[in-house]
Amino acid sequence: MEAQLYRPSPFVAISILLLPVIVTLVAAILFLSTFGGIPLWLPFLILLWIPCLPVLWLAMQSAQTSTLTLAAGRPWRPWVELPWDSIERVEQLGFIIQATASDGRKLTIMPVLLRDGARLRREFLLRLPPQVLSGSLGQQAKKLFPDIQASPEGRLTGTLRAHPKRLWRTLAFILGCTLIAAGFLSLWLFGLILGIFLALGGLILGSICLLAFVWLLQEILINENEISRTIPFRRRSSTLEWSEIELIEHSSHEYVLRLRGPVRIICVGPSLLPTAERDLMRAYIHEYGISRGIPTVRRTWILV
Numbered sequence: 001m002e003a004q005l006y007r008p009s010p011f012v013a014i015s016i017l018l019l020p021v022i023v024t025l026v027a028a029i030l031f032l033s034t035f036g037g038i039p040l041w042l043p044f045l046i047l048l049w050i051p052c053l054p055v056l057w058l059a060m061q062s063a064q065t066s067t068l069t070l071a072a073g074r075p076w077r078p079w080v081e082l083p084w085d086s087i088e089r090v091e092q093l094g095f096i097i098q099a100t101a102s103d104g105r106k107l108t109i110m111p112v113l114l115r116d117g118a119r120l121r122r123e124f125l126l127r128l129p130p131q132v133l134s135g136s137l138g139q140q141a142k143k144l145f146p147d148i149q150a151s152p153e154g155r156l157t158g159t160l161r162a163h164p165k166r167l168w169r170t171l172a173f174i175l176g177c178t179l180i181a182a183g184f185l186s187l188w189l190f191g192l193i194l195g196i197f198l199a200l201g202g203l204i205l206g207s208i209c210l211l212a213f214v215w216l217l218q219e220i221l222i223n224e225n226e227i228s229r230t231i232p233f234r235r236r237s238s239t240l241e242w243s244e245i246e247l248i249e250h251s252s253h254e255y256v257l258r259l260r261g262p263v264r265i266i267c268v269g270p271s272l273l274p275t276a277e278r279d280l281m282r283a284y285i286h287e288y289g290i291s292r293g294i295p296t297v298r299r300t301w302i303l304v
Contacts, residue, residue, distance in 0.1 A: 096108055180202055229266075229267040239265075
């Protein structure tokens with residue numbers, strides 16, 4: 001049973017502790033510039049950190065999720081733990097997310113105060129059905145993943161349609177066009193011999209970038225049965241069932257995946273996808289690939 005721990009963000013605690021110091025320094029600068037001196041009571045403003053201690057304690061909340069439960073707690077207090085399948089309602093009020101269980105227990109979390117709190121918020125979207133999520137959370141869940149459901153045990157069902165980030169496609173296209181244009185321009189600027197070499201280099205590198213642009217137009221379909229990749233301008237997609245995959249290889253930082261089986265599929269890795277799709281792709285690979293014993297190997301270079 002995997003567990004993910006979300007600790008308090010250190011920036012929040014530091015900000016609360018430094019607030020009295022900053023207030024004292026600003027007040028001292030104002031008094032010096034206005035009256036030419038500092039009143040005797042001003043240094044005592046730094047003691048404002050004493051009433052800030054309860055706020056600091058409230059901000060020092062940690063949360064933990066697993067395949068079965070959601071828990072949260074603060075120092076010197078017992079943690080509140082709710083099974084995912086007992087949660088009947090989750091609503092977001094400003095920065096606060098409140099989960100209510102079937103027995104009436106409530107758990108309140110502020111993801112903005114946690115390190116990697118955005119990931120915790122996505123866990124609510126992935127692990128709970130849309131009818132449990134109310135307000136903006138429910139609308140976002142239906143909009144992001146209309147075909148994907150998660151069981152209380154964390155098992156994903158449905159089809160994920162993933163595309164690389166638009167940023168990578170845009171960069172590849174602009175760089176390719178720029179290199180090709182620079183190659184032709186070099187024929188005019190640098191003479192015949194040097195210009196030909198520069199033009200060939202620009203054309204080759206530009207063509208590689210444009211091929212990468214076309215490759216980044218691919219669509220990845222993942223569900224509990226198979227994974228497939230579709231690239232525009234090709235007549236058919238490449239598909240492998242999870243039971244057919246013999247080896248999963250990935251490049252450094254998971255930019256590219258290579259799946260070996262009866263056919264070989266090279267597709268974009270999770271790191272090239274938008275954040276939500278990245279987490280879902282990793283979850284699918286772990287649930288239906290790694291947990292079933294399919295070996296995973298990191299390759300420095302992955303060649304076709």
